[in-house]
Amino acid sequence: MKKAVAYMEQRKEKLMAILQLPPPEFEPETFHLLRVEIKKIRAVMVLVGKLNPNCLPSKKYRHPLRQVFKSAGVIREKQIESAFIQSVLPEDDGATLLLLQLEETETAQKAEFRQLINDNVLHRIGQLAHKLSACLAQLDKKRVKEWMQRKSHKLLQKIKHLQEKAADWHEVRKQLKVHNYLTACTGFTTAPWQPEKIAELQELLGKWHDCHAMIKSFQQQTKAKQTPFVKEALHRLIRHLTSQQQTIVQQITTLAASFGAEPQ
Structure with missing residues (x-):
């Protein structure tokens, strides 16, 4: 699995x-x-966890990555909310005050994020990446390809029968991302x-x-003292x-109903 190992090494270097x-160089896109x-x-951890679970690094190596992901996610959510507010609301008192609140929250979260990134966290993440590369090197190509084929078939069936439930849609969205990343990692297409x-x-x-995340966030904010x-x-x-989401x-x-239909 040389391709997968090279992919993991590239992920480590970029991260x-x-x-x-x-x-100062951390922009919203960052x-x-x-x-x-x-x-x-x-x-990659999903792949290793399914095909070589005994090799999967322990939680002490995975936890720092989870912390960084969660912290960056809160900041990203506030950035998306701010951009959306500026795109749809006029520059009145309500929008101005709301943007100030979001800016304060984002600033506080960025400070927490910077405290989180220390030498120990970087070391643990580096160790995690190294261990995952070693796990990938042990995987059998045939087993990986067969697993990818089964996984993609199940996902395609989920898409064809996609129900209008937030939990279902969110899960399919996550699985699509995993499928795309693992296709790039392994080189196996289905x-x-x-x-x-x-x-x-x-x-x-x-x-x-x-839309779903922002609606929940704004609904929660209406419950606070404003x-x-x-x-x-x-x-x-x-x-x-709500209108946009509909x-x-x-x-x-x-689109989901069109999957599996014969091409015209």
Whole structure:
């Protein structure tokens, strides 16, 4: 599995390069790229956990990666919310106050994130990557290919019978990401996988998830002590997102129903 080992080494190099950037160079996109690299490593852990579970590194090596991912995720959520607010709300008192609150939260979270990234955490993540590379080197190509084929077949069946449930959609979204990352990792493709449709579905599920997450966040914020201006701004955002989400739901439902259909 030389290709998989090389893929893991590349993930390690990119992740460590991001984590060692000085704070001023951390842009919104940096947190996104950081989480993508961690997702790719977690996909590798799924593969190792299924085919070589005794080799999977212990929680003490995996925990730091989880901490970094979670911390960066909170920051990323606030950045997405801020960008959305600026794109749909007028520059009134409610929007201004809400953006200030988000900025304060993001600043506090960034401070926690910087404290989290220390030499010990970097060392543990480096050890984790090294151990995963060793695990990948032990995998049998035939077993990996067979597992990938079974996994993709099950996922395709889930897509064909996708129900309008948040838990189902979120799970399919995560599994699609894992499938894509492991395809790049192993080089094994599966048929009859429809890459263009899959890419479109993944994009729609991503948009749906952003709406879903922001609605929950803004609903939670309405329960906190807020000025009338901020509460009204939050309710406007929720109404806008709900309408947008309904459109995306229709698009996903239509696209999912088309999987497995004979090409025209």
